[in-house]
Every structure is written in C-alpha cells, then in structure tokens.
Amino acid sequence: MxxxxxxxxxxxxxxxxxxxxxxxxxxxxxxxxxxxxxxxxxxxxxxxxxxxxxxxxxxxxxxxxxxxxxxxxxxxxxxxxxxxxxxxxxxxxxxxxxxxxxxxxxxxxxxxxxxxxxxxxxxxxxxxxxxxxxxxxxxxxxxxxxxxxxxxxxxxxxxxxxxxxxxxxxxxxxxxxxxxxxxxxxxxxxxxxxxxxxxxxxxxxxxxxxxxxxxxxxxxxxxxxxxxxxxxxxxxxxxxxxxxxxxxxxxxxxxxxxxxxxxxxxxxxxxxxxxxxxxxxxxxxxxxxxxxxxxxxxxxxxxxxxxxxxxxxxxxxxxxxxxxxxxxxxxxxxxxxxxxxxxxxxxxxxxxxxxxxxxxxxxxxxxxxxxxxxxxxxxxxxxxxxxxxxxxxxxxxxFTDPRDYVSRLSKEFATTGPLALADAGLPPTVVGPNLWSEQRVPRLVGLLSPDSVFPEASHDLAVIDDSGALTHAALEVATSSEPGPVDGCGWRIPEGEKTIPLVRPTVDFDWWLRISYLAPKETPVVIEVEDGDAVRTTLRAGLHQLFVRADGQFDSVDLTSIDPSLIVCVDKIDVGTISPGAPLT
Incomplete structure (x- = not known):
C-alpha cells in the first residue's frame, strides 16, 4: 500500500x-x-x-x-x-x-x-x-x-x-x-x-x-x-x-x-x-x-x-x-x-x-x-x-503558453465585457494547428465570453494578440482603392450605390476591408465583392472606419442600398489581413 x-x-x-x-x-x-x-x-x-x-x-x-x-x-x-x-x-x-x-x-x-x-x-x-x-x-x-x-x-x-x-x-x-x-x-x-x-x-x-x-x-x-x-x-x-x-x-x-x-x-x-x-x-x-x-x-x-x-x-x-x-x-x-x-x-x-x-x-x-x-x-x-x-x-x-494565454484573455474579458472580434488565429503553441482547424478562436472565446460575437462587419472590431491581450483591429494592407476623383471626399456616393475599383486585384484568400467614410447620418449599406457574399450592415453618422469580411478574388468593391437622399464620401478602401493593433485595455 x-x-x-x-x-x-x-x-x-x-x-x-x-x-x-x-x-x-x-x-x-x-x-x-x-x-x-x-x-x-x-x-x-x-x-x-x-x-x-x-x-x-x-x-x-x-x-x-x-x-x-x-x-x-x-x-x-x-x-x-x-x-x-x-x-x-x-x-x-x-x-x-x-x-x-x-x-x-x-x-x-x-x-x-x-x-x-x-x-x-x-x-x-x-x-x-x-x-x-x-x-x-x-x-x-x-x-x-x-x-x-x-x-x-x-x-x-x-x-x-x-x-x-x-x-x-x-x-x-x-x-x-x-x-x-x-x-x-x-x-x-x-x-x-x-x-x-x-x-x-x-x-x-x-x-x-x-x-x-x-x-x-x-x-x-x-x-x-x-x-x-x-x-x-x-x-x-x-x-x-x-x-x-x-x-x-x-x-x-x-x-x-x-x-x-x-x-x-x-x-x-x-x-x-x-x-x-x-x-x-x-x-x-x-x-x-x-x-x-x-x-x-x-x-x-x-x-x-x-x-x-x-x-x-x-x-x-x-x-x-x-x-x-x-x-x-x-x-x-x-x-x-x-x-x-x-x-x-x-x-x-x-x-x-x-x-x-x-x-x-x-x-x-x-x-x-x-x-x-x-x-x-x-x-x-x-x-x-x-x-x-x-x-x-x-x-x-x-510549457505554460496555453495557461498564460487563457488566463490573460479571461482577465481582459472580465474588464471589457463582450466584444465584436475578428478571428486572427490562435498561436500554434496554444492549440496545435492540426486541431480546431476551423473556428479555433471563436470556440475558445465561446468558453470565456459567450456573448462576444464574430461579425462580418463592425466599426468596433477587436483582435486577440499572441499573448492573449485584447487589441483594436489593425490591417496589414495588400491593396487599396484607386484615389477618388472628388477633392475632400474621395468617392462620392450621391445616389445610394457605387463601384469602387482597386489599384490591383486580390488573390483568392480570406480578406478584410477597411472602409474609411463620412456619412451625414446613419444609413443601411450592402457591401459586396465579386463572387462573394453580400454583407448587410449600417453606416454611422460622422467620420468612421468600417471593417468588413470579403473573401475570394476581386478587383473592386460594390456599395449599395445606401439612403439615396444622402451624400456619403468614401475616402479609401484598404484590403488586407487582420492583425492586432493598439491595446484595448
């Protein structure tokens, strides 16, 4: 014994x-x-x-x-x-x-x-x-x-x-x-x-x-x-x-x-x-x-x-x-x-x-x-x-990486509450890439902050960095829109819809758009790229940046369903991959 x-x-x-x-x-x-x-x-x-x-x-x-x-x-x-x-x-x-x-x-x-x-x-x-x-x-x-x-x-x-x-x-x-x-x-x-x-x-x-x-x-x-x-x-x-x-x-x-x-x-x-x-x-x-x-x-x-x-x-x-x-x-x-x-x-x-x-x-x-x-x-x-x-x-x-990552992320969610998040991937030291090959971050976040969401579009997008800290979303730009023809506005959308061309087309990949715009008041909008799913969201009144998922290969971005009585200015559309930015907390 x-x-x-x-x-x-x-x-x-x-x-x-x-x-x-x-x-x-x-x-x-x-x-x-x-x-x-x-x-x-x-x-x-x-x-x-x-x-x-x-x-x-x-x-x-x-x-x-x-x-x-x-x-x-x-x-x-x-x-x-x-x-x-x-x-x-x-x-x-x-x-x-x-x-x-x-x-x-x-x-x-x-x-x-x-x-x-x-x-x-x-x-x-x-x-x-x-x-x-x-x-x-x-x-x-x-x-x-x-x-x-x-x-x-x-x-x-x-x-x-x-x-x-x-x-x-x-x-x-x-x-x-x-x-x-x-x-x-x-x-x-x-x-x-x-x-x-x-x-x-x-x-x-x-x-x-x-x-x-x-x-x-x-x-x-x-x-x-x-x-x-x-x-x-x-x-x-x-x-x-x-x-x-x-x-x-x-x-x-x-x-x-x-x-x-x-x-x-x-x-x-x-x-x-x-x-x-x-x-x-x-x-x-x-x-x-x-x-x-x-x-x-x-x-x-x-x-x-x-x-x-x-x-x-x-x-x-x-x-x-x-x-x-x-x-x-x-x-x-x-x-x-x-x-x-x-x-x-x-x-x-x-x-x-x-x-x-x-x-x-x-x-x-x-x-x-x-x-x-x-x-x-x-x-x-x-x-x-x-x-x-x-x-x-x-x-x-x-080997403390998973414990440290989850511990920090849990503490940060306790401070911020539920968030709109982008899936930038888990570090391979936290969960091996052969496991949870899909929805890896959402699955983990679903345990720690069940009310957090992973939207197709958001003005307040957050990203988790490799240490488990919550950050503002940043974009590693691969291509951008052509300069707009209107001084002080860029691309004017006076009748509720516009196709904005890119400097160069993308390759087939999972992309994010960052749309910098000015709207006189709140209005619905539909964002769509070639062969991609239409994303329905809302533009806010004022000067803002909107992050939107856009998968596939495309050379322009379509904005439609905007209130035709409004004149919306789009300064620039950047296309790239999402990454951690400035600390959120």
Missing part, C-alpha cells in the same frame, strides 16, 4: 503542475455546450467513442471552467484507483507475498503510463482502460477459481467499463481467454480448447456479442479518417514502438525525451541504453525459462498485447505522422499493465491454476542469487523509471 500511495502522490505532483492542452479544449467546450444527454455522451471524438470519458469531463467541469486543480484532483483520484487495482490483481492471482512487489514497482513507476496522467484528454480514456483491464483479470481469475457467477458478471462489467472509455477494451476478452486456456485448463491444446468452450460457452457468446456489437457500431456510426495501408511503415514502426519505446520504458527508461513541439515528448533513449534494455529483457526471459517451467505462455500473453497495440497504431494514427508515433507512450499504456501481469505469471504460481509456472525439478541454471540481487535490480529499474517519468512531467510543467 505504501507503494500505491507513493505512486499516487508522484502522479498527483505531475498532474497539478500541468495544464489543459490540445484536445482538452474541445472536451471543455463540449461539456459546456451540451447537457447530460445520450446524444452528448455518445458523440465520438476524433474517431473514438468515449461515453465514460465525457462523463468524467463533466465531473471535472463541475469545479468550474478551466479549473485545473479540480480536474487534476479527479485524475489523481482515478490514478490512485489504478494503483489499487494493480495491487488487488497481483494479490488475487498470486497471494500476499513479497514476489508481487517487483512487478508492482515496475508498473507503478514506469514512464510508459505518464501521458495517461498529465494529459487530461488521454487520461479520460486510458485511466479507465487500465482500471477495466486490471479488474477484469482479477475478477476472471476469481471466477475460474471459485466458479461463482458474480465474478463472471463483475468481469463483464469491467470489460464494459473499459469499452466505455475506448475501443481498446476489446483487447481484454482475448487476454482473459488466454489466461483460462493457459492456466486453468489441462491437456493438449485441442483438449484445452474443447474444455474451455464447454465450460464457458455462454460467456463466450456474450463477450462475442459485445465485441461484434462494438465493432459494428464503429463501422456504421463512427467516422474514421484513414490513409491507405502502408506496409512499408510496419517495420520501422515495430522498431520504434517495440524495439525502442516499450523496451526502454519497461526497464526504467527512456531517460531522454525528444520534444520538438512542447509539451509533446517522444522517447529518445541513447542507442547504448536501448541495447542494454534488450539485454535486461533477454536476461529475465532466459532466467525464467532456465529456472521454471511453463513461462513461455506468460511472455506470449505480453507479446499478444504488444502486437495488438502495434497493429492498432499502424492502421490508425501512424500513417499520418510516421514511425515516430511508436515512441509516443500514449499508444503503449496497456503494455505496462500487461508486462506486470506477464512478469508475475512467469515467476509466480497462480493459486488454483494447474497451468501455473513452477520451479524446474532440475534447473538449467543452478546458481542462486542472494535475495538482495533481484531487490536491487527491481529498485534500480523503478527509480530509473521514476526519474524518466519526472523528466516527462517537467516538459509539461515548463
């Missing part, structure tokens, strides 16, 4: 020093915009169905918008449950013995599960996924050991719990089937399979229905963005994901991180460290084989999980980013739990399981290490993993 408490305290420190990033903003917006309805919880996010994650997002939002301490507290609580579930699983399978300490320590302090702690969007999916996996294994072993139906039902509940977080919960039933086949059946492979089907035919049907139903729902209702299968990527991805990412992460690494765009951090171990990790893994597998019987099935179970995670990544995200995805640990989270399970199954006997690993009557490796040796190795791996995890957390702690 002390290990679980230490693990939870460390992960809480890591979480409280981080902040909302990337997809987190979308979860906040969705939670704020939607009530707790079935449509809301079943709304997919980037191809993932995650009703449990949306419920957890609402729970965090109960503490207030952008309340990171409340969000981190909920996540830390769930991380503590992961530690308890890991301890319970090991104790259930192997009993209360010192032998469960090494796999527990390696799991609790591995850097592999760090993204599932500090990145809220990942935690919403993968912390429940870990809880479901660990509890399902424990409940299933109790069901096999006792034959009681309640443990079967609790196993199903754990699988459904994991599936409610992410489709990777489909990996759990094959793991449970492998445990039954390898540890609770006897005889030849055929005899084991027949016995298993006879004993568990009902649960096999139920689990199959749940799995096929989930797959069918995804196929019919969840839109997936996929590229063509890239067989050439599979080899390099295997090397980065299993050869580098997993191997070093499970042995205390990766010791170094590559962070081209913080806070994203990829495992970047030295070459010698990767080779040393494989020597450690090979040494453990070999030692288990030489000293115990029936260890291969434990490593086969781990290999199944790793290959499943590899194929999922290869067929989904890796084609978009390349083999570097294999060194991003959020795609390997379950591997840490499966490695803990495999290590226990290889070296410890499962109570009541005839197929457990047992010591060889005549070991092929006879030297006996003092107990201090495995303790020292385990402690070194755990402390090394803790150090690597700390370095990962510090990357997140040092």
């Amino acid at each position: 002390l290990l679980v408490l230490a693990h939870t305290a460390f992960r809480a420190w890591a979480m409280f020093g981080a902040w909302f990033q990337e997809d987190d903003f979308e979860f906040l917006r969705d939670s704020r915009a939607n009530g707790l309805t079935l449509d809301y919880v079943m709304e997919p996010h980037t191809g993932h169905l995650m009703p449990l994650g949306r419920l957890l997002a609402d729970l965090s939002m109960a503490g207030g918008l952008f309340n990171w301490p409340a969000t981190a507290a909920v996540t830390a609580m769930l991380q503590g449950v992961v530690g308890l579930a890991a301890f319970w699983m090991l104790r259930t399978l192997f009993g209360m013995r010192w032998g469960i300490v090494p796999p527990l320590m390696i799991f609790l302090f591995s850097a592999i599960t760090m993204p599932a702690s500090v990145w809220w969007a990942v935690a919403l999916n993968q912390i429940p996924q870990q809880i479901g996996l660990l509890c399902a294994v424990a409940c299933w072993v109790l069901a096999e050991r006792t034959g009681r139906t309640r443990w079967v039902l609790l196993t199903l509940a754990a699988v459904v719990f994991a599936l409610a977080a992410d489709i990777r919960g489909l990996m759990i039933p094959p793991v449970l089937a492998a445990i039954s086949f390898g540890w609770f059946e006897t005889g030849s492979a055929k005899q084991r399979l027949v016995s298993l089907v006879r004993r568990r035919w009902l649960i096999i049907i139920v689990a199959g229905a749940v799995g096929l139903g989930t797959i069918a729902y995804y196929a019919l209702y969840i839109e997936q963005n996929r590229l063509d299968t890239d067989w050439g990527l599979l080899g390099p991805l295997t090397d980065t994901m299993l050869g580098t990412g997993f191997a070093t992460g499970i042995t205390g690494g990766p010791w170094d991180w590559y962070s081209p765009t913080p806070p994203a951090a990829f495992a970047d171990p030295p070459e010698w460290a990767t080779r040393l990790s494989w020597l450690v893994i090979a040494g453990v597998v070999t030692h288990a084989f030489l000293t115990r019987r029936r260890t291969g099935r434990a490593w086969a179970l781990l290999l199944f999980g790793l290959v499943t995670l590899l194929l999922l990544l290869w067929s989904s995200r890796a084609p978009f980013v390349g083999d570097i995805a294999g060194t991003e640990y959020r795609y390997l989270t379950e591997a840490a739990a499966l490695a803990m399970l495999a290590l226990g199954l290889a070296y410890l006997e499962v109570d009541g399981a005839a197929g457990s690993s047992v010591p060889r009557e005549s070991p092929m490796f006879t030297p006996r290490f003092p107990v201090q040796v495995p303790i020292a190795i385990t402690t070194a791996i755990a402390m090394s993993g803790l150090w690597s995890a700390t370095q990962f957390a510090l990357v997140w702690h040092g």
Whole structure:
C-alpha cells in the first residue's frame, strides 16, 4: 500500500503542475455546450467513442471552467484507483507475498503510463482502460477459481467499463481467454480448447456479442479518417514502438525525451541504453525459462498485447505522422499493465491454476542469487523509471503558453465585457494547428465570453494578440482603392450605390476591408465583392472606419442600398489581413 500511495502522490505532483492542452479544449467546450444527454455522451471524438470519458469531463467541469486543480484532483483520484487495482490483481492471482512487489514497482513507476496522467484528454480514456483491464483479470481469475457467477458478471462489467472509455477494451476478452486456456485448463491444446468452450460457452457468446456489437457500431456510426495501408511503415514502426519505446520504458527508461513541439515528448533513449534494455529483457526471459517451467505462455500473453497495440497504431494514427508515433507512450499504456501481469505469471504460481509456472525439478541454471540481487535490480529499474517519468512531467510543467494565454484573455474579458472580434488565429503553441482547424478562436472565446460575437462587419472590431491581450483591429494592407476623383471626399456616393475599383486585384484568400467614410447620418449599406457574399450592415453618422469580411478574388468593391437622399464620401478602401493593433485595455 505504501507503494500505491507513493505512486499516487508522484502522479498527483505531475498532474497539478500541468495544464489543459490540445484536445482538452474541445472536451471543455463540449461539456459546456451540451447537457447530460445520450446524444452528448455518445458523440465520438476524433474517431473514438468515449461515453465514460465525457462523463468524467463533466465531473471535472463541475469545479468550474478551466479549473485545473479540480480536474487534476479527479485524475489523481482515478490514478490512485489504478494503483489499487494493480495491487488487488497481483494479490488475487498470486497471494500476499513479497514476489508481487517487483512487478508492482515496475508498473507503478514506469514512464510508459505518464501521458495517461498529465494529459487530461488521454487520461479520460486510458485511466479507465487500465482500471477495466486490471479488474477484469482479477475478477476472471476469481471466477475460474471459485466458479461463482458474480465474478463472471463483475468481469463483464469491467470489460464494459473499459469499452466505455475506448475501443481498446476489446483487447481484454482475448487476454482473459488466454489466461483460462493457459492456466486453468489441462491437456493438449485441442483438449484445452474443447474444455474451455464447454465450460464457458455462454460467456463466450456474450463477450462475442459485445465485441461484434462494438465493432459494428464503429463501422456504421463512427467516422474514421484513414490513409491507405502502408506496409512499408510496419517495420520501422515495430522498431520504434517495440524495439525502442516499450523496451526502454519497461526497464526504467527512456531517460531522454525528444520534444520538438512542447509539451509533446517522444522517447529518445541513447542507442547504448536501448541495447542494454534488450539485454535486461533477454536476461529475465532466459532466467525464467532456465529456472521454471511453463513461462513461455506468460511472455506470449505480453507479446499478444504488444502486437495488438502495434497493429492498432499502424492502421490508425501512424500513417499520418510516421514511425515516430511508436515512441509516443500514449499508444503503449496497456503494455505496462500487461508486462506486470506477464512478469508475475512467469515467476509466480497462480493459486488454483494447474497451468501455473513452477520451479524446474532440475534447473538449467543452478546458481542462486542472494535475495538482495533481484531487490536491487527491481529498485534500480523503478527509480530509473521514476526519474524518466519526472523528466516527462517537467516538459509539461515548463510549457505554460496555453495557461498564460487563457488566463490573460479571461482577465481582459472580465474588464471589457463582450466584444465584436475578428478571428486572427490562435498561436500554434496554444492549440496545435492540426486541431480546431476551423473556428479555433471563436470556440475558445465561446468558453470565456459567450456573448462576444464574430461579425462580418463592425466599426468596433477587436483582435486577440499572441499573448492573449485584447487589441483594436489593425490591417496589414495588400491593396487599396484607386484615389477618388472628388477633392475632400474621395468617392462620392450621391445616389445610394457605387463601384469602387482597386489599384490591383486580390488573390483568392480570406480578406478584410477597411472602409474609411463620412456619412451625414446613419444609413443601411450592402457591401459586396465579386463572387462573394453580400454583407448587410449600417453606416454611422460622422467620420468612421468600417471593417468588413470579403473573401475570394476581386478587383473592386460594390456599395449599395445606401439612403439615396444622402451624400456619403468614401475616402479609401484598404484590403488586407487582420492583425492586432493598439491595446484595448
């Protein structure tokens, strides 16, 4: 229990020093915009169905918008449950013995599960996924050991719990089937399979229905963005994901991180460290084989999980980013739990399981290490993993751009109240350009100042600069209108309409017009450019500047529907891109 408490305290420190990033903003917006309805919880996010994650997002939002301490507290609580579930699983399978300490320590302090702690969007999916996996294994072993139906039902509940977080919960039933086949059946492979089907035919049907139903729902209702299968990527991805990412992460690494765009951090171990990790893994597998019987099935179970995670990544995200995805640990989270399970199954006997690993009557490796040796190795791996995890957390702690931006913008809105704003884009350090590719600023402003608007035309247009400060709108001019023929007026509009030519035509782009005019009194106006939508607004009495959106390619601007009894003067029309100007507050 002390290990679980230490693990939870460390992960809480890591979480409280981080902040909302990337997809987190979308979860906040969705939670704020939607009530707790079935449509809301079943709304997919980037191809993932995650009703449990949306419920957890609402729970965090109960503490207030952008309340990171409340969000981190909920996540830390769930991380503590992961530690308890890991301890319970090991104790259930192997009993209360010192032998469960090494796999527990390696799991609790591995850097592999760090993204599932500090990145809220990942935690919403993968912390429940870990809880479901660990509890399902424990409940299933109790069901096999006792034959009681309640443990079967609790196993199903754990699988459904994991599936409610992410489709990777489909990996759990094959793991449970492998445990039954390898540890609770006897005889030849055929005899084991027949016995298993006879004993568990009902649960096999139920689990199959749940799995096929989930797959069918995804196929019919969840839109997936996929590229063509890239067989050439599979080899390099295997090397980065299993050869580098997993191997070093499970042995205390990766010791170094590559962070081209913080806070994203990829495992970047030295070459010698990767080779040393494989020597450690090979040494453990070999030692288990030489000293115990029936260890291969434990490593086969781990290999199944790793290959499943590899194929999922290869067929989904890796084609978009390349083999570097294999060194991003959020795609390997379950591997840490499966490695803990495999290590226990290889070296410890499962109570009541005839197929457990047992010591060889005549070991092929006879030297006996003092107990201090495995303790020292385990402690070194755990402390090394803790150090690597700390370095990962510090990357997140040092990246404060989103927090600073949102904090300043929130304070400024508290002073100004709702505004008419132009979307000049969010800095890429606040939200990556691959996310919220459309309406990025309006989505964020909608959280902080719901009554602010993004009009097509405004005399009082504001812009948010890269620091989150509110400014008056300025224009980076690309072209302007021809000089007007009337001295002191420019372009006179005496009969309610006028076409004003530009010095040179624009290219096809998203433009803003800045119309400098003088009107004797208020009047309606329609502004239109070639192939563009007409913008209806109002001219004010006096000397003013009006900003108007005008997209596309055009060489003149049409002003119509002005009160024909008025003489309006347009001094100049500038065309350009919007940018921050003088401070607003």
